[in-house]
Amino acid sequence: MKPAALLIVLPALLAGCSVAPPGAEINDPYEPFNRQVHAFNKTVDQAVLRPLSRGTASVPGGFTQPVVNFSNNAGLPGAVVNNLLQADIGGAATNTLRFIVNTTVGVLGLADPAGAIGLREVEADFGATLAVWGVPEGAYLELPGFGPSTERDAAGRVVDFVLDPLDRLDWVPREMQEYSFPTKVAEQVIERGALGDTFDEILYESADSYAQARLIYLQNRRFELGETQPAEDYYFDPYEDQ
């Protein structure tokens, strides 16, 4: 897809972000469809992702950490653009510095010397940018292969993928652009391995793994984005109705 095409698709995607009814914490009008995707994702996890991630979990961190570092580093230009779109100048400066240090001293980002001196990534994606711009979260979605999301975050994923500024940085070695996507996939597998037991517990041991995954994703995402409920709703009192 050409970037220009996105300008046409994006407003349509965003217009689709339905506003949750007041008081409802979970807005899931596509639940029947989402549950089918969830069943599909679980099958893929069982057949492919989980066995692979068991493999990576048994490999020493000395081999897997560089892959994770490389993938994180390749994602930094995109984070910087989103920092700027969110008017987070400090975050953009930190991530830029981090990218320069790790790409050079850290050999294409395989090592993370920036992290060692306290330059940690200030995470930013286009879904978060849309949140800062006031776009509502929209309905809950479970995406094939990617898992839990929302209409707003799904739109953000598309934009981040299509408009990755890494591809437009001429001074960056071509290897970084070429291996950005495969290492991103590998990173997912490695992280699935690192969180293996917790992941298994949610997917295979909870009574309703779809509802658990949905609840966990939405709460964690809102926490990340600082989209908390009003205090009197958030701090509900379980002693009240005893």
Added chain:
Amino acid sequence: MTFASTRRTFLAQGAALAALAVATPALAQDVASARALVDRLVADVNAVIASGQPEDRMIAQFAQIFQAYADAPTIARYSLGADARQATPDQLARYTQAFSNYVAEKYGRRFREFIGGQVVVEDARAVPNGIEVQTTAIFANEAPFRVDFWVSAGSGQLKFFNLIVEGVNMLLSERTEVQALLDQRGGDLERLIADLNAM
């Protein structure tokens, strides 16, 4: 909406506001003792982590820590939702017992994520439903993450009644879980108690 229900809503809101007004000026002393409670809990967890025992020994000890510091009856009751009102006192007592063991074991296992890291108490403050104690879990190769404890003396003893890890809330997770378990059993609380005991 009828006049009566509007009036009821209004009265309920008034009562809630009044309760809030009474609850809000939590004494500095309450904040300090809630913080001290979490300090002790964190010290216990860190001591188990530092002991370097085999993982399953650690998990058993984490379960004991959970049992000692958490208000399991309140968490149990909340997890049942509206079904708690239909249960007999005897059923509720047996459910609480079964659920307490299940939840301590589960979160004991979850504390294993702290192995290799350290938990640090950051701050404590009064919030509408008690005291919120904020902690940070720190690991060598990861960004630190937030763990909040909600503490109350509502049970008669100072205990924590909710645990929030990066925004993810234990009470809501357990209510979702228990509702699903009940649905699978056609709403039969007796079967749920039996199955929780067998877990």
